[in-house]
Each structure stands twice: as structure tokens, then as C-alpha cells.
Amino acid sequence: MPESTQTKVLVLLGSLRAASINRQLVELAIESAPDGVHLELFDRLAELPFYNEDIDTAEPAEPVVALREAAAEADAALVVTPEYNGSIPGVLKNAIDWLSRPWGDGALKDKPLAVVGAALGGYGGQWAHDETRKSFGIAGARVVEDLKLSVPTKSLDGRHPREHAELAANLRDIVGKLVAEVG
Ligand SMILES: Cc1cc2nc3c(=O)[nH]c(=O)nc-3n(C[C@H](O)[C@H](O)[C@H](O)COP(=O)(O)O)c2cc1C
Known part of the structure; x- marks a missing residue:
């Protein structure tokens, strides 16, 4: 299928660690995507400057432009994240803040968005996932609240998620x- 007719899903990953289990979830989501669906990881969150209104000008930093363009081109978004100290990892929260501007007209405005992920605790990062849903909702995305997956990493027994x-x-x-939520 030509890429232009595929449904595009922007993927954001809340861990920068090379051996990230959440990155493995991203790999699984990409390799098992339904026909006609193209998942694209925006793997440059570490390059974004900390959000600052003074630098959110008509010509923001190149990684910010790239993030907003990737979001603008997407039909939906999948966010995959661990939990840090009961909440959203800073690198992901920073991306949410960049995507929330211009206020009321961010690049993910009204696009369906789901949040999943894995964390060490027994609840698999549920607090972070709930807060990520809340924050993206305030930032303007159309959060699909009932799409939930919070994986306790111990349940993976050291194996790649694709083996489960x-x-x-x-x-x-x-x-x-x-993808079915895409209008
Ligand atoms: C700074 C920091 C804070 C963490 N806080 C939590 C937490 O609040 N809840 C939790 O379940 N795991 C917590 N963890 C453990 C992570 O869930 C675990 O390291 C996970 O594997 C990280 O995801 P990744 O494998 O994708 O990097 C924390 C880890 C770090 C480094």
C-alpha cells in the first residue's frame, strides 16, 4: 500500500535508555501494526530544549519544528512510557508542553491518542499513564480513555514483549x- 494512503500514527517514547523495555513495546507495536497502518517513532525527544515561552517564537529550534511537523502529519498518536517517581518522565512532559502550543491549536489538536507502557511497580506505571492522558487532553489531543495497557516489567520475565x-x-x-478513532 502506498504510504500516502496509510493511516499514520506518531509514536512518542518516554524513556531514553538504550535497553528500554518501553522501546521494546514500541518495536512490538511497529512490527505488529495492522495492514494500512504506519507507526513512526519520533526518536528525538532528547534533542528538544526545555520548554520556554521565550524561545517558542515564529522560528523555534529545529527539533521542535520536526516534532510539530511529525505530529501534524500524523492521524493519531501512541504514547509509550514508563513511570518516574509516580508520574510522567520529564522528557515526555517536555514534549507535551511543546505540542500544546500554539495554545488551542497544537499539532495534535483533536487527534486520537492512546497511552500505554511498562514500569517496574506492580501497577505497571498506571499513575504515569493516567497523568499522561490528563496532560495530553489538556494539551488538546483527543485522548481515547478506555485504551489502557500498563505492564509490570516483572511480568515479562526478562523476555521481549513480543514473546508474550x-x-x-x-x-x-x-x-x-x-486507528478506528481516526475520523
Ligand atoms: C528516576 C526513576 C524513577 C522511577 N520511578 C518509578 C515509579 O514511580 N514507578 C515505577 O513503577 N517504576 C519506577 N521506576 C522504574 C522504571 O519503571 C523502570 O526502570 C522501567 O524499566 C523504566 O522504563 P524503560 O525500561 O523503558 O527505561 C523509576 C526509574 C527511574 C530511573
């Missing part, structure tokens, strides 16, 4: 339902 059939099916189902 039920988890892989759940993630594929979430991506399918997210």
Missing part, C-alpha cells in the same frame, strides 16, 4: 482501536 502472546495481542488491539 497475550500482551502482543492486547497491544495490537489497542493500535487497531486507536
